[in-house]
Amino acid sequence: MDNQVRLLIVDDEEIIRIGCQRILEETYATVEVAENGRLGWERLQQEPFDLILLDLMMPEMGGLEVLEKVQALDPEMVVIMITGFATIETAVDAMRKGAYDYLPKPFTPEELRTKVSRGLEKRRLILQARALILERDRNLLECANEKSRTMTIINCLSEGLIATNRTGQIVLMNPAAIKMLRPQVDSVIGRTVSGLLGHPEQEKAIAEMLATVTATGAITQMEMQTCDERVLESHVSPILDDHGECLGTVTVLLDITQDKKIEKMKSDFVRLVSHELKAPVAAIAGYLNLIIDGLTASQPDKEKDIILRSRDKANALLDLINDLLDLSRSERNRSAGVQKRLDLGAVLTETVKFYHNEAQLRHLELALHLPTTIPPVVGDAEALGRVFANLIGNAIKYTPEGGRVDVELIQRDGWLAIAVRDTGMGIAPDEIKKIFDEFYRSRQVILQKIPGTGLGLSIAKQIVEAHRGYMEVESAVHQGSVFRAWFPIADALPTAAPVV
């Protein structure tokens, strides 16, 4: 007995209803009956059935009307029309409207069984097909999901990714690669690299590399410069099939412009430092050789001059080395200094006191102006002390006798500044931007032979910036300069740094 199948017989003739039910119940588990179209339709709405035996001519609701409703409810439900001879034409019409078959009255039990069994077979096939379609759709969806997931990952890579087939045609190029290479055409798929980048030499190099990788199967690496001066590093690997046959290549592109820049800055700096260190040592060695060779023996004044010069050179070297150590320290401490809430007034008072003697010796007026209340700043007292010492030291060094240096604290919009104002030689407008560069010394300073390493301001700026602050400078030649180091006040919500 088929336990799953559910049948419904809708007929107003009791004999047929009961007769059919009895016959079919021998084979099928659920055989329900309804005595007219309306009741049948009600039952159909309550529970699903696999097959309906539906009388054409019924009171209240005719077979065709029920058929129509059933079609709308479940188009795959199998409907067999029960019909008298007189209504065969209508039955044929019903089949056109979606009934599966018709059973003309009178019919034998065998005919009933055959028609129902065939109808159910049809129903089974329909359901199976539907399940298969559903499964196929689900598989397709999964495939599509999988594919789009992979594509999403590839498209989100910050590295550029390009895949080519065996003949060098591009089959994939992710957005990062497009951004890096800026191809000259809208669609790159299916094209070779030739004519794509507007840079024939580079295209040739890439094509050669792809060909080499395809031929040898070896992973290759190359650095290249783009038209807009960026440096890309490319790693090309072969795409191999199960037999080790090369199907194409996959290239990963990295934008290493920034790394290159840092590398260059580093080597430039090392070269500059080496030169700055070497020059005074070479001079000292030269002077010592003169003395050793006895070339100055007959000129004691000259010999003394040479010895003094050598000592000055040695001192300058010491200053330079100390500054270099400061520089490396401030770079190291950029993220991890000793951060405490500080009273800048106290740090400043300390520094100004230290410079008092020097100012007096040079006949300069050094004055400190502090407001009554000073908001705290978060930072490293020692490092900030170095900054203040540098600014005040510079002001004293570059201000002629009789001048004055004023140090004050200013507060504005969540920021606190120490300002050092002098009446010194000033800085030429074209030099103002350069004075924070490492080793830069202004023409005037060099001309007047004022000793210095050209590192002090660069170090000060780094320390200030490590405290989330910034430096500003105003200057007029022969009138003086004012340097301000601005720091965000602790607890305040500082507004954006004003444009300098």
Place this chain on the structure above:
Amino acid sequence: MSEAIKILLIDDDVDFILINRTILEANGYEVDACFDARCALEKIKTWKPDLICLDVMMPTGTEGFHLAYKIRRDPECQNIPILMITSIHDYSDFRFSTEDGDFLPVDEFIEKPIRAEVLLKKVRELLATRGAASAKPPQEDKGIGLKKK
């Protein structure tokens, strides 16, 4: 006593001038010095040195080269031998060699730091071949020619 041989030192480095002036004077040469090209050109014409020691002259980098071309183009002084002093290796792997003298209008090169005996040897050699060097025709200013060692 014959008039001393005159050597003009042109360099923006005070220490260099002081050291080499001392060396050369101790060896009987008469020495004068200039710190930049403009002063040098005047001095060459008025003082008429027998030999010029010319620094490539950082920081401008090329001042020395251009001065060399100017000297060579000037009929008043084009025959004075030039010993070019270079310290360019501080900045790069480049070296000058005597062959470069074929396209740079100088006669000999010497690298910083300068050792007394090397300086004196080159000075003596150049002064000895003064006649031959003067045959060199004036050349165009082709800028700096550098080659890797």
